[in-house]
Amino acid sequence: MGTEQALTVAQHLLACALEDLSEWPGQKVIAPSHESDCDWASQLLEGKDNLVVPQGSGNLGERLNHIDNELRLQGKENLIYIGSDCPTLSLKDLSDTAQRLKTYDTVFSKASDGGVTIMANRTHWPDLSELPWSTGSLGVSLTSLCRQSRLSVGYAPSGQDVDHLKDLLGVLPELNGDNRPARRALAKHIQSIFKQGKTSHA
Structure with missing residues (x-):
């Protein structure tokens, strides 16, 4: 996948995450x-109560520690983090997570590759x-760290x-059954990518 194609996929993935947030x-x-991206980010969502917090530096x-500290300084308590790389998330997933936070200090959604999606x-x-x-042992390590910290x-x-080109095919079946506009657009784009790939190798 070329740079331009990767950028287009990233834009579709961002649209899915924004769809979740909306x-x-x-x-x-x-x-x-x-x-420097704060002005751009502030225009991504409608509403006056949205916050923009730059990630800072480091790994x-x-x-994540920086964002967490900044939000807690502003009095925020129950926080849910998602990336722009999980187009199969839904409002139900986020609501289930929020419900579990009433019982647990931390809540995670395991990813199929050993990482986490929430x-x-x-x-x-x-x-x-x-x-x-960015390794397959992240989920286990994250859980272990939290428990060692008595959470x-x-x-x-x-x-x-x-995370990779092949992962697009992995999420396609679920996207095909999703009627949300950004998901439909991503599914259509994924199909076009692999159709072009088959044509170019014919």
């Missing part, structure tokens, strides 16, 4: 990678900087994320 009844936060764990917490995260991000751990239903 349905969420609570306050919404967008965390762009760089502070993913350090950036992270949620009702108290500060422990130091996440040393976790094996209870609960689980929401498992999901699938998109």
